[in-house]
Amino acid sequence: MGEAFKAAKVADNVYRVGAIDWDVRNFHGYLTSRGSTYNAFLILADKITLIDTVKAPFFDEMMSRIASVVEPDKIDYIVSNHSEMDHSGCLPQAIAAIGPQKVFASKMGRKALAAHFHMDHQIAAVDDGEVLDLGNMKLSFIETRMCHWPDSMVTYLHDRELLFSQDAFGMHLAGCERFADELGRDVLDYEAAKYYANILMPLSKFIRKTLDKMSSLGVPLNIVAPDHGPIWRTKEDIERIVGCYAHWADRKPTNKAVVVYDTMWQSTTKMARAIGEGLAVGGAKVRLMSMDACHRSDVVTELLDAGALVVGSPTINNNIFPTIADVMMYIKGLKPQNLIAAAFGSYGWSGEAPKHLAEMLNEMHLAVVAEPLRIKYVPDEAGLLACRRLGEDLAARLGEICNGRQ
Numbered sequence: 001m002g003e004a005f006k007a008a009k010v011a012d013n014v015y016r017v018g019a020i021d022w023d024v025r026n027f028h029g030y031l032t033s034r035g036s037t038y039n040a041f042l043i044l045a046d047k048i049t050l051i052d053t054v055k056a057p058f059f060d061e062m063m064s065r066i067a068s069v070v071e072p073d074k075i076d077y078i079v080s081n082h083s084e085m086d087h088s089g090c091l092p093q094a095i096a097a098i099g100p101q102k103v104f105a106s107k108m109g110r111k112a113l114a115a116h117f118h119m120d121h122q123i124a125a126v127d128d129g130e131v132l133d134l135g136n137m138k139l140s141f142i143e144t145r146m147c148h149w150p151d152s153m154v155t156y157l158h159d160r161e162l163l164f165s166q167d168a169f170g171m172h173l174a175g176c177e178r179f180a181d182e183l184g185r186d187v188l189d190y191e192a193a194k195y196y197a198n199i200l201m202p203l204s205k206f207i208r209k210t211l212d213k214m215s216s217l218g219v220p221l222n223i224v225a226p227d228h229g230p231i232w233r234t235k236e237d238i239e240r241i242v243g244c245y246a247h248w249a250d251r252k253p254t255n256k257a258v259v260v261y262d263t264m265w266q267s268t269t270k271m272a273r274a275i276g277e278g279l280a281v282g283g284a285k286v287r288l289m290s291m292d293a294c295h296r297s298d299v300v301t302e303l304l305d306a307g308a309l310v311v312g313s314p315t316i317n318n319n320i321f322p323t324i325a326d327v328m329m330y331i332k333g334l335k336p337q338n339l340i341a342a343a344f345g346s347y348g349w350s351g352e353a354p355k356h357l358a359e360m361l362n363e364m365h366l367a368v369v370a371e372p373l374r375i376k377y378v379p380d381e382a383g384l385l386a387c388r389r390l391g392e393d394l395a396a397r398l399g400e401i402c403n404g405r406q
């Protein structure tokens, strides 16, 4: 094993030994503009323990970082907090190379790893709350089902008050900085929100349960080390990210309206701009997002704290435009809540798209508050005024909701 990559100290006898993926841009449909990290952690206790592994192509990088502080075959235990392959992809290789005494996962984790790698006989299932004695240190395993997968658990290192939180509190952000306090607040806030919106938003009720569970356990948190992005080590940062999760999980709408649209001959764009003008005049915050210019994962990030979703599509071959079908399917899967909604679009002769969009919005259990607004071919001044009025009406509804006068 080469010496090119080094372990990074997180706390006394605790190191980050994962990999930095500077290049990844497509994380199953999520645009990871700043790359990512797959964090694995090494605890140099009497029983040397590796927490999680990395995506399969990064096995050599992880092993090099481990070898910079200890011979890999000295590792006694491996803990798999989460079986998704960005954290378990090289687990079979790691087990073969390290030869640990035991590999631990939750009960569901054992099953998931078996289904991925057909290696269940090598995995010991741990119970929720089970304590593992490392000799001079102690770990506790805490189940956090559906945060992110049914197998998810977190591991708490009592002796450092350190939580290895797997996906929770993470973000896709490549970098050599170990700690969040070494990075800019704007980047942290945006990437943490984008991660929550695109990965965890449909699981918000489980996130709420996990936060309540952690709170009831009353474990002090000195360091929170997720499997993606930087580590939180200051009291202020830990309180801030936990507070953000509580806020996002509770999904309280603001007066922000996200207008998502695409166009064939600029008519639906003209409608979107007039609707946006009406929203702004009515007092709403407005984000116009053309799917010719924006990525679906950025739309969902904006929706995380929005109060309205307004979707526009021209009618093409009796149906909605392909880019709008794409973003609607993506939004539907992420189950945004507490949004009012409306649909609009230009058409030539049949004009089904806005009706299809309204049906989709209803199926998503959003509150469709206006009839679909359709304009034949190119909007004239009267058509643009109708669009503007729709925007003003939506802003008024948002204002009522935000002021608690629904």
Ligand code: FEO
Binding pocket: 082, 084, 085, 086, 087, 148, 149, 167, 227, 228
């Ligand atoms: Fe980073 Fe759910 O895996």
